[in-house]
Amino acid sequence: TTTAENTDLTGVFMNYRPDKDGKPVLTANLQIASLDKTLPPPSDSQGGLWYYVVYNVDGTVWFVRAALPPSGGDPEYAYGTIDATGVYTTVGTTTGAFFEGADGVVQIDVPAEAGGTPGTLLGGVVGTVDYIQGVDDVVGLNNHVDTAPDQADVIDPNGESYTVADCPVAVTASTSPSSTPRPTALPFRASPTIGSARTARKGRTLRVRVQATRAITDLRVQLRAASGRGAVLASGAARSLSGAGTLRLKLARTLKKGRYALVATGTVDGRRLRAVQRVRVGA
DSSP states (O other): OOOOGGGOEEEEEEEEEEOTTSOEEEEEEEEEEEEOOOOOOTTTOTTOEEEEEEEEETTEEEEEEEEEOTTOSSOEEEEEEEOTTOOEEEEEEOOEEEEOEEEEEEEEEOOGGGTOSTTOEEEEEEEEEEEEESSSTTTSEEEEEEEESTTOOSSSOOSEEEEOOOOOOOOOTTTOSOOOOOOSSOOEEEOSEEEETTTOOTTOEEEEEEEEEEEEEEEEEEEEETTSOSSOOEEEEEEEEEEEEEEEEEESSOOOSEEEEEEEEEEETTEEEEEEEEEEEEO
């Protein structure tokens, strides 16, 4: 069954930076192919539309989520835990934001209790978009419409791991030209659709639109299976990237329609960083 584009999850990532008041906040972010607040029909989901980021902290599986309730209106943000049998328990409420439109983002603030403090290791971060058979995730059944990565496991999270890194103390212009916080992941994004299976043949080159929010040098990008593991299916490199640009990926294998992982590494401010983004190849 084809579902709406606001359930098409193209990536999940964490970000730790100052909010509008200058206070550092950890956010969990779900990138959606086309984000809006359209609800699924009740025949598919009686509980509305739910967006989750799930991860492990010291053996406890936590979630943060944004829910569009069946009554309509603004998203409701909360956080809680998932036990070994898959039971969701809401611990409290949090805040967040919806950035609607193409390649939109559901952003959820991670409370300190749920791992949002510097030095915390967030293990196996995964994202899901869920329909709910029932009232909510307490007395209903979660049905994963889409996940990132594919085959994501919310009982034993199996995605990328992140360590929350504190923002550096701001210094004056007399001692440093910039007080911009140093990124903890490579500030690199690619178009969520990187080509068509009709033309993605072994030996050919894909031209992919990419963007860097900070200057990156020695950029190296590999296309792998959706899990991020296995053989390199395509690769590309650039001496530097700042702002928007086009990256050429040389295909080592013919690609089929479906989802893949784009694994990028590069140097920012003297540090080697990495980012993983889920992308797709169209028909």
